[in-house]
Amino acid sequence: MKKFNFIIGLSLLGIILTVTLILQQSDPAKVNTEPIPKWNIPFKSFVAGTGIVKPSTRNISIGTPVSGVVEEVYVKAGDTIKKGDPLFKIDDRKLRNQLPYLKAKVEEARSAMIKYKNIYEIDKKLYKESAGGAISKKSFEISRDNYVHSKAVLKTAIAKMESLKKDIERYTIHSPIDGIVLQCNVTPGSFLEASALTSHFLVIGSNKLNLRVNVDEYNAWRIQPGAKAVAFVRGHPEMKVPLKFLRIEPYIVPKKVMTGLPTERSDVRVLQVIYMFDKPSFPLYVGEMMDVFIDADQSKRVGQR
Incomplete structure (x- = not known):
């Protein structure tokens, strides 16, 4: 009898625990909701x-006109740059090693030119002032030709040196515009090909940004x-930006950029309106991506549909 009562009590206890567990699980869960x-x-x-x-201008892919190993990188992603600022430098030691030799050739040519100039000036004076033929016409013409030739040699030497300096300058890559570095995919020690199609830098034009707005073709007539x-x-509705109208691209195109909303259709065609903002x-x-609202007050339209 006692064993029977024990089994009955144990069964009742199990039933109570089961019912309690079911009731706890059926309680509505508390959900933290945020206001829309x-x-x-x-x-x-x-x-x-x-x-x-x-960007207000098209992305500019910055490459290199010469192939070589990157020696220095002067900027990083996010840096604001001005037109002419150096971006990176290709190793130019091979060319720089030639510079002292060409400078020496310039000095040598300059010394020779000064020497022949002095001889020419003396011979010229003697030829004009000497009635007794202290210097022959042929000697005068030789000194004159030597002076002219020395000037040409000096000019050529200077041109070669300046050409080398220009070539050295090409090894330092500068920004073609004022802008911001969007990406920097080059590091010191990496080898860059002059004909490479991959971009090493992406630069945008200025602090002005554009917004390309996609408007459903069913609402295009309202714009x-x-x-x-x-x-x-x-x-974040508290973070808003006033826009300035730039242009309408008068061509309906398939929508390429998706917002990720579950109700979004992929077969939509859109009109693209370009705005700019500071x-x-x-x-x-x-x-x-931004949420955009365009004024469509029909009272401002000259001819309504």
Whole structure:
């Protein structure tokens, strides 16, 4: 009897524990929810689109006109540069070793030119002032020709030296524009080919950035040239940038850049509108996606559809 009661009690205990566990698991889980971002859109009527941050000029791939080993790199990704700033330097010791020799040749030619000039000046004076033929015409012409030839030799020596200096300058690669270094794929000691197709640097034009906005073709007719617009950093409606209209590319193209939303269609065609803006106080990066709202107030349109 006692054994039977023990089994009954143990069974009841198991049932109670099972029911308790089921009730605990069925309690709604607490989820930390954040408020949905709310944009402060300054337009009564607008068209929404997705913008991609682009440089105000096309990316410039910086290569090298000469092949060789990189000796020094003067910049890194993110550096602001001015036109003419050095980017990197190819080892130029082979050319620099020739420079002292050419300088010596210039000095030698200059000394010879000075020597022949003095002889010519003396002979010239003697030839003009001497009535008794202290110097013959032939001797005078020889000294004159030697002086002319020495000047040509000096000029040639200087030209060779300056040509070598120009060649040495080509081994230091400079920025062709004011801009920002986007990428730096070269390090000291690496070998670069002059004909290489891969880029070593990517440079953008200025602190001005462009925004390429994709507008669904169904809303394309609502976009008018000069329309105002504002862009927001995705997920941060407090971070907005006023945009300045640049141009409309009058050609509907397939949408290539996807936002990643589950409801997004891949067969959409879009009108691309280009806006420009100054760099804001918060960081924005080339390639970043932004939420864009374009003023589509129909009262401002001259001819409505």
